[in-house]
């Protein structure tokens with residue numbers, strides 16, 4: 001993999017957006033490491049500045065244009081030339097047109113072209129003019145799956161199981177920029193997980209735009225439930241997965257979750273709205289009643305399950321009655337947390353063509369009412385663990401206080417606790433520690449460590 005042009009070059013990767021992008025960034029870093037490059041913390045020091053972009057999250061375009069354009073006024077790195085590469089969903093969507101918005105851009109690589117990045121960078125370093133080098137070809141047979149990965153945390157790994165999405169929710173750009181669903185071969189995923197566990201990974205998160213429909217395009221049609229059980233048998237301590245579309249989460253998956261000890265009692269299950277009318281307009285393929293029925297089956301099968309969700313407020317045409325249905329669904333589903341968003345148009349999606357006269361203040365008012373309810377429920381959900389012991393996978397020291405360790409419980413709550421006397425933080429990071437919880441706030445738990453780490 002080493003490339004003479006790139007050996008010794010420094011690089012910095014900046015990531016916007018979802019877990020799939022975080023994982024793609026880890027693979028870009030792994031690829032550049034394998035080419036003999038060295039990671040640095042800032043763009044100032046970097047010969048190669050990589051942006052992994054997202055067109056799902058709000059303002060992502062503006063943030064990218066701002067940050068990438070700012071590189072113009074930045075001093076050149078010690079080697080004399082900085083190459084700016086843009087990957088991810090915006091790169092796939094805009095291709096060479098990015099040069100118009102971002103004059104500093106030298107390389108554009110699409111979501112199927114991660115493995116082409118070293119060759120594109122070499123061409124850019126070789127070129128004496130400011131040409132742009134682009135590869136956004138969609139190759140349904142290839143999704144650069146076997147690339148080296150530079151994991152941000154040695155004890156945690158993202159494992160993609162599929163790419164793309166077939167669902168075409170009317171507000172979402174993903175199927176247009178990441179293409180149709182393509183699953184990775186079952187055995188390849190399981191052996192990658194086995195390797196990771198042997199390398200010391202304690203927590204694996206299986207990734208896909210809709211993991212519940214895994215396997216439909218593959219020979220023998222392996223099911224997601226079978227994959228959960230097989231990965232559970234690798235000996236991994238914790239197994240998570242995201243994203244789950246409720247329409248494809250069936251009783252087989254619920255049984256596999258309940259019967260696989262490594263699967264954590266936490267599920268993120270995006271509902272988006274509590275109104276069946278709006279869910280239909282979103283093309284979500286389930287009703288309010290079907291979602292609540294699914295939630296009931298999940299709570300029955302998995303004791304202590306923490307359920308979190310995503311909700312969009314102000315989808316075009318949403319009325320006060322629709323919104324009240326969202327509030328009542330949030331109460332009925334007893335979410336432990338929710339990411340709430342005000343609807344914003346994604347050019348190129350069907351919903352972007354709908355004209356909605358609802359005033360912005362009305363939508364903001366709804367958003368505030370929902371946020372208050374979600375906060376109240378998160379606080380209540382955390383009170384359940386006050387006075388109990390939770391097992392925490394320790395991830396780092398706190399940014400504000402190096403004497404405090406931070407990690408996540410099995411239910412995905414953020415947990416803080418002071419470094420016990422006589423212990424070094426590095427000896428505990430990446431280990432499971434039991435924490436006796438003596439404080440439960442809306443966004444976190446805190447307490448003291450008890451017993452020995454494992």
Ligand code: SF4
Pocket residue numbers: 165166167168169172173174175209210245
């Ligand atoms: S399931 Fe819907 S929201 Fe999720 S990626 Fe696919 S189209 Fe987008």
